[in-house]
Amino acid sequence: MALDLGEAQASAARTRGVGRLGLALAIAILAVAPFVVYPVFLMDVLCMALFACAFNLLIGGGGLLSFGHAAFFGAGAYIAAETAKQFGFPFELAMLSGIASATFLGLLFGVIAIRRQGLFFAMITLALAQAVYFLALRLPFTHSEDGIQAVPRGRLLGIVDLGNNLAMYYVAAAIFLLGYLLVARVWRSPFGQVLRAIKDNQPRMISLGYPVDRYKLLNFVLSAALAGVAGSLKAIAIGLATLTDVDFTTSTAVVLMVLLGGMGTLLGPVIGAILIVSMDEYLAGIGVPVPVVVGVIFVLIILVFRRGILGEAIYHWERWQARVALRG
Amino acid sequence: MSLTALFGQLLLGLINGSFYAMLSLGLAIIFGLLAIVNAAQGAFYMLGAFVAWMLLQYLGIGYWWALLLAPLAVGIIGMILERTLIARVYNLNHLYGLLLTLGVFQIIQGMFVHWYGTSGQPYGDPVGLTGGYNLGFMFLPAYRAWVVGVSLVFCFGTWYGIEKTRLGAYLRAATENPMLVRAFGINVPRMVTLTFGGGVALAGLAGVLAAPIYQVNPMMGANILITVFAVVVIGGFGSILGSIVTGLALGVLEGFSKVFYPEASNMVIFAVMIIVLMVKPAGLFGRER
């Protein structure tokens, strides 16, 4: 059975995302942000936001809860870091290597898991991700607890020196924006519509003759690949690839981000990521136990805010609009 | 590899297996009746150990009383959580139940890590069970023998209680058709609460048993939880016997692989889980739900 929110899904499926005005606004904000907030922190946020958007393709678009998305994020991170550091790959190649490895893992996991749903799907992805975690723990190149450090950023296309934080930031922002727009495109495309139809009523789609498993697998691989983009970018921008990137807490963190922001929406995951990463940063600074706060938020969302912040906002906005329309 | 070392590992495997069995038994019972995977089971295990430690540390109450009091305390906490939080998600998609209990797990573990850090507190072998027996091919510590014994008794006792007694019949009937059981005059919601309490009390008991072996550490739940998930998946989600047998078997299997191929020992259980999920997703003893 697919994870889904009923009527909130129906309205959000009309997909608010960014219209052209919204896009211009987003570009403006992204352009100005590094002068207001520390660029490296912003890059961390952008990577997690992209990761969350990638995850949302699977859960919001496909209704499947994966407990192992960190495997793709982390694989991207480790491979990008290793190729950049040990093999001296330039930025683009390192990124591509990371993305390729995440995509490959996505295909592998997908083929194994995609025929299951609901709880079993979550458990399979968990097991597979644990396998990746153990690999990361044991393989020599990952240096287990130390991770891969001091990953060089190199040059973009041999020209732009990414050692400059501002330059790296703008490249990261561009990649994020491209990733987001890709997700929005897929979400609104016929492919996305079929996926939502499968999520709502898979038996019907099967009887209509759709190759349901192939759609779901493609969506899964896409989600994994984008998670790989996020991970690769993060490893290079922040300069680190560690065990945390592949472990269970990262997998659950991304679930939280998407739930918090609103899983039926396009912008929701971004909002969720911004909130969680910022909160993480702030709370760790003042010594509050972050997992407790995360847990409390999780519990609250599931009990009262299943639509997430943006989801609730949209829902109430539409109900208010409907009431206004009735009054005429 | 000497015979002593082999048996030593096997014993450890059996002990781990006992804990896996007890925790997954609780999970299976809860899942059978509530259709929710209680991701907080690991936290209750840790709570059991901590309550035992706190009883000793702050009240001077020793192991033997802790064996009774800690599971009781854990059970009560579990029942409160069920009534206040978990009951609210019964009519939602069951994945929400998993996520909710995961949140509860994070809260409980987070608090204990905050208070006690991530290193363990020592808890000594209880009086009367120190020392051991020399069996010739190995030395059998008394406490470890006790742990395996108690676990087996509780596991099979629970199985018997569910399969063979009248109370167990109520549980099995309510698992199948709770509405109808209520129509016969049985207060099923209360039974659910008590069952949840029982399932987590089993975890708490395992925690007390584990305290002298693994020390009392806020992270003990997380370390064991993912393995316990694997056990329940392999055994079959609602199967009582499945969890017990699979838990024990996997513990022993893990022990064996530590002897012959230590690097892969953690992975062995997951490899089995992946294979089972591909071939028989309902689990070795499970019924397709």
Place this chain on the structure above:
Amino acid sequence: MLEPVLEIAGLHGHYGESHVLHGVDLSVGSGKVVTIVGRNGAGKTTTLRAVMGMLAKRAGSIRVMGTETIAFAPERVARLGVGYVPEERGIFASLNVAENLFLPPVLAPGGMSSDEIYRLFPNLKERGRSQGSKLSGGEQQMLAIARVLRTGARFLILDEPTEGLAPVLVQQIGKVLETIKEKGLTVLLVEQNFRFASRVSDSHYVMESGKIIDRLDREEVAGKMSRLEAYLGF
């Protein structure tokens, strides 16, 4: 004159968003057998479920043996001395026949003893150790009725007891109902099989689209057959 065992007034019921019961009124006198008849989808089973407290959204008044039960949970309704035999029969597959039979707790004195039950339903004794799922439709129906007879319930609610059963078994159920009647128990019955219903019932309520549209007592049935045929669509 004893008060009615069941009195429903203005009962409205919803399944989610859809309004299925539109103000049902009916009453069942003590010691009587009353049937609700009507076409499929009229709301008969829904009414029974509402009485048992199993319909989530309901409003109006349901009085069982004098107690207002509109807001009661199923277990509270049952404990007033009500026995429910659902349409699906509800035999538990993971219990054997004996466990199924003895599962419902005794709610009041005066229920049938095991001997009486085995005399009325002889096959149940032999099949004691079989798993519930292994019984035939007829055996399941007998078991479903037998187990509420043990509980001492004075008011029985049966949903389509003869559905899908061979004529021989239908006759057997008829006999069981007569025994029940002799013991002074009250019965509310939903039945599609009108011939069966007319033989055992003291009165019939005709239900359509969630409302009671007519009531016919036993004596009136013969004279109003054509009207009944129109209602029930034969």
